[in-house]
Amino acid sequence: MSAPDANNDVAISVRNITQRFGEAGSPDEVLALDDVSLDIKRGEFVCLLGPSGCGKSTILNIVGGLFKPTQGTATVAGRLVEGAPHPDQIAFVFQESTLLPWYTVIENFRIALKFRGMNKAEWDDRAMAALRAVGMASFARHYPDQLSVGMRQRVNMARGLCVETPILLMDEPFAALDEQTRMVLGEDLSQLLAARQKTIVFVTHSLAEAVFLSDRIFVMTARPGKIKTIIDVNESHPRSPDFMLEPRFSELRNECYALLRDEIRRTVAAQRDPQPAGT
Amino acid sequence: MSVAANTAHVRPLTHGQRVFRWRLAFLAAVVLLLELYGWYGADPTAWVPVSKIMHSLYKDVLSDSKIVTALGWCVMQITVAYVLSIIFGVLIGLAAGSTNFNRRTLFPIILILYVIPQVSFLPLLVLSFGLGSAAKIAFGFSHAVFPIIINVVSGMRSVRELHLNAARSMGASRFDTIRHVILPHMVPSLFNGLRLGMTLNLLGVILAELYVSTSGVGYYTKLFAEDFNPGPLFALIGSLAFIAIVFNELVRIAEHRLTPGKHKQTAIKTKKAEQP
Structure with a gap:
């Protein structure tokens, strides 16, 4: 079933995706993604980092087959994704x-x-194997409401892992957690992934999370979203918390922040009332 | 638990126990006041002491086989009307709520039908269904079916997009999604409809009984009222109230038992012994 030009090293390939929301021509129309292309290699951990509303999750949903883009194509393991999920892969x-x-x-x-x-x-x-891996086996008979937010997200992560698909798409999985829980879960994730050859696409707002977890960080622009720069993080998995203390970590983090700052300002400005001229 | 059991005799009442005792005390006070009012204040053609009503319950109602039969028929009518309402209410609700298009087409019509005061149709209903059980069942049904439909539709509507997307991304079929996501989600809403439906069903059946009845509970109610005989009248009304309470409790128990995520214990079957 694989396309003739399928490259075996590429797990996910996105070509010239443009996404509009809202009725065409109406004032509600929003250009969410503008001609985005990217390739993600097999076994790679990639973060999509960008200001809110830049279309990070939209890319994920298109790759995951939850909907079809206005233009462009996404390919997963050599198969075209046309608005239909590939649960065996993702x-x-x-x-x-x-x-x-x-x-x-x-x-x-x-x-x-x-x-x-x-x-x-x-x-x-x-x-049970997946629950043991995240230390939640003794909570198997609990209802989700009986667990804390952090425990719930740990279980949620384990459920994503238990199906053992080659690709895992994670849409801000730790965003609802407090910073401490988030750091611990990040370390857990890094440990879990080191043992498995998975391709991960991870959407986040958090600079530290992006640097700590990824092999490559795709920094995106404000809406309409484009890939602004790709930053390489050369550090082997599993990563220890010590990595966060290294000067290199801060440098990468600052680099990301410098790239993002203008984009965040643009996003915030777009959300404000129009400023009168001359101010 | 054993520690708690040892100290049980000195433990203060739990909140629930206190509430229960106060409730009983309140009811006892109301009954006592009604009793005193019956003895000393009331017009004996309109109200008699509670003790006399209890006596009438034995003497005039429960020992009169015709009245007991009438009450039995009433229970039958309520049951049949309710079962029909559930079947049609759920089916129509599922059909109307299954797609956006269906909902937008049908839901306003259902809402309009629901707000029509149905009492105005009762004479018509009697003309077409006659004086027997059929008219009462039809009237109970036409009252109960609407809240069930409406709650089924709104239960389906409030399913979270996130859950649907998650199911879809896992490769769930349409049937899987309905079975594991949509139906469990709408159970609480369905039971809201069922409870409201039961209340209105009782109203419909008993209203039809009172309006037209040649041998049913309504006939006897009218008979006792016109005889200025409040003892058996209130005994009969009390029996109807009891039936209504039993039906409402049945719905509540069903709700408690059938709402998913309340009762089951999950058994886990793994091949190997669990080891950390």
Whole structure:
């Protein structure tokens, strides 16, 4: 099924994607993404970093097949994504925990595996293995409401891992957490991924998170979103918290911030009332 | 728990126990006042002491086989009307709520039908369904079906986009999504509809009973009222109230048992022994 020109090293390829929201020609029309192209290699951890509303999540949703872009194509493992998810290739972890509140943790894993058509006999083994990996095995019978936000997101992450797809798309998975929980979960994620050869696309607002986790950071512009620069982080996984103390870490972080500052200002300015001329 | 059991005799009342005792005390006070009012203040053609009503309950209502049969018929009518309302309410609700297009087309019509005061149709209903059970069932049904439809539709509508997207990204089929995401989500809303539906169903059936009845509970109610005989009248009304309470409790118990995420214990089957 793979396209003739499929490059085996490329897991995700996005070509000239433009995305408009709202009715064409109406004042509500928004150009979210403007001619974005990017390639993500197999086994790579990539962060999409940018000001809010720049279309980071939109890229993720298009790659994940949740909707079709206005123009352009996305290819996953050599197959075109045309607004249809590829659950055998891709698992999603969303910002908010998407655990269904009417099922226990283990039941949530079961239906995730069921939806993907996994063999029923494997459901609980896989689920428990993934829960053990994030230290949540003793909470398998709990309902999501009985867990703290941090625990819920840990379970959510484990559910993304348990299906063992080669690609994991993470849409600000730690955004709802406090900074301390967030750092710990970031370290956990780095540990978990070192053992698996996964391709990760991770959307975030956090500069430190981006530098700490990624192999490459795609810094985006304010809306309409484009890729502004790509920053390489040459540090092997799993990463230890010591990495955050190195001068290199601060340098990279500052570099990202310098790139983002103007974009953030533009975003904020666009959200304000128009300023009278001459001020 | 054992520690708690040892100290049970000195433990102060829990909040729930206090509430329960005060509730009982309040009810007892109301009954007592009504009793005293019956003895000393009331016109005996309009109200009699509670103790006399209880006596009438035995003597005039429960020992009269015709009245007991009438109450039985009433229970049957309520049940049939309710079952029909659930079946049609859920089916129509699912159909109307399944797509945006259906909802926008049908929902306003349903809302308009719901707000029509149905009492105005009661004579018409009796003309077409006759004096028997059918008219009462029809009237209970036409009252109960609307809140069920409306709550099913709004339950389907409030499903979170995030859950739908997550299910889709996991490769859930349309059927899977309905079975695991949409239906469990709408259960609380469905039960709101069922509770409201039961209240209106009771109203519909009993209203039709009172309006036209040649041998039912309504007939006896009218008979006792016209005889200025409040003892059996209130005994009968009390019996109807009891039936209504039982039906409402059944719905509440069903809600408690059937709402997902309340009762089941999850068994986990893994092949190997769990090891950290």
